[in-house]
Amino acid sequence: MTEKTETTPGWLSPEELESVRGQLPILYxxxxxxxxxxxxxxxxxxxxxxxxxxxTVSRALVSGRVLHHERIRDALLxxxxxxxxxxxxxxxxxxxxxxxxxxxxPTPGVTPYHDPRQHAVSLAYIVPVAGDCRPRQDALxxxxxxxxxxxxxxxxxxxxxxxxxxxKQALAHVGRLP
Numbered sequence: 774m775t776e777k778t779e780t781t782p783g784w785l786s787p788e789e790l791e792s793v794r795g796q797l798p799i800l801y802x803x804x805x806x807x808x809x810x811x812x813x814x815x816x817x818x819x820x821x822x823x824x825x826x827x828x829t830v831s832r833a834l835v836s837g838r839v840l841h842h843e844r845i846r847d848a849l850l851x852x853x854x855x856x857x858x859x860x861x862x863x864x865x866x867x868x869x870x871x872x873x874x875x876x877x878x879p880t881p882g883v884t885p886y887h888d889p890r891q892h893a894v895s896l897a898y899i900v901p902v903a904g905d906c907r908p909r910q911d912a913l914x915x916x917x918x919x920x921x922x923x924x925x926x927x928x929x930x931x932x933x934x935x936x937x938x939x940x941k942q943a944l945a946h947v948g949r950l951p
Contacts, residue, residue, distance in 0.1 A: 784840065794891035801895035802848050803875060803936070804835040805943040806857065806902045808917060815899075815949045818923040818940060819906060821856060822914040825933070830913070832931040834939060836895065845869060849898060855910050862904030871896040872946040875939060886935035899943050920949040 785793060793799070806819035820832045837852040839845065846865050853863040875895045877888040886895075908915040922928055924944060929937040944950040 798876075798892045798894045800839045801836060801877075801893050802839060802845060802852060803895045803897040803939055804849055804853055804863075804900045805898070805940060806835060806853070806861075806863070806900055806906070807943075807947075809901045815920060815944070815947050817917040818920060818944070819857075819902065819915060819917050820923070820928070820932075820940075821908060821912045822916065823912055829933075830931075831933045832928060832936075833912075833933075834936050835900075836936075845896060849900065853900060853902070856908065856912055857902065857915060858905070858907040858909055860904045861902050861906045864901045864903060865898075869898060871898055873897045873939070873942050875935065877934065884935070885938045888934055897939050897943070899947060920944050921951045924951060 807815045808817035808819070810816050821835065823831055823833050825831050835852050835856045837848070837855070839848040843851075846869055849865055849869065850863060853861055857863075875886045875897050876884050877886040877891070877893040877895060878884055879887075879889050879891060881887045906915050918928060923940050924937075929940075932940070941950060
């Protein structure tokens with residue numbers, strides 16, 4: 774859940790963010806990009822490939838903070854466009870409802886979700902994507918996986934912070950957990 778600080782109103786400076794992270798939970802969105810067939814059945818799950826701050830390579834979901842005075846749907850669209858490109862064509866439902874709420878703690882083991890920087894609460898969404906995805910920002914690559922491959926031990930091992938659990942929960946939510 775790393776991202777660069779921008780000068781857009783609503784962003785905290787790096788110093789302010791560090792201070793706030795030590796005092797308050799921060800609100801995030803996690804998006805599980807999916808491809809669906811004509812009947813709405815999930816056929817593919819999209820995962821980013823990123824280099825983490827410690828230099829390790831990891832698979833990840835689209836994720837990021839919600840800005841002050843920003844609607845959830847706008848945060849989802851902003852992060853999907855930031856990570857997947859302008860022509861990804863995400864389809865946010867008219868009334869977006871998270872499939873789960875993930876609570877990330879700086880202390881490992883409190884929940885399945887871990888972020889050493891902060892206590893964060895993330896609303897997790899399944900988002901159908903119809904367009905061409907081209908990784909941007911700090912993403913190295915983006916790849917589509919079958920539901921079976923997305924929950925395979927090999928792919929799950931490449932995901933950190935509990936995001937592999939979110940993929941499993943997303944697929945269970947849509948009836949596609951193998």
